[in-house]
Amino acid sequence: MTASRSTRQRDVIARVLSDAPGPLGVSDVHARAQAELPRLGIATVYRTLRLLTEQRRIHPVLLDGETLYEAAGRGHHHHFSCTRCGRVFTLHSCPVNLPDGAVYPGGFVVEAHEVTLYGQCPKCAAGAAAGG
Structure with a gap:
């Protein structure tokens, strides 16, 4: 090659x-x-x-x-996994207000976080609502 x-x-x-x-x-x-x-x-x-x-x-x-x-280089983001079609999407807004260095109850010091939301993507949700 x-x-x-x-x-x-x-x-x-x-x-x-x-x-x-x-x-x-x-x-x-x-x-x-x-x-x-x-x-x-x-x-x-x-x-x-x-x-x-x-x-x-x-x-x-x-x-x-x-x-x-x-x-790489997409900045801070999270993911949405569609339970119907299996596709994974990038979410550009953070559903968690937990900045690095925050102290979580119990004394846990946050360095980073990852969140994945599960449900139906817009296309699958529209199909389910239409009876498909």
């Missing part, structure tokens, strides 16, 4: 994650990247995700025991 092909694959996978509305699993990254790189193998996706994580261009998100990936 040439360096340019490797760079192209890396760039396509990084762009897939950057364009996604939320973190993606390996199979989703693979499927979306194959739209541009039809011969892209799953092993290459795994290697590229590891490399992009090491380079801190992306970071893993553990959600319900599954590792998903998203582009």
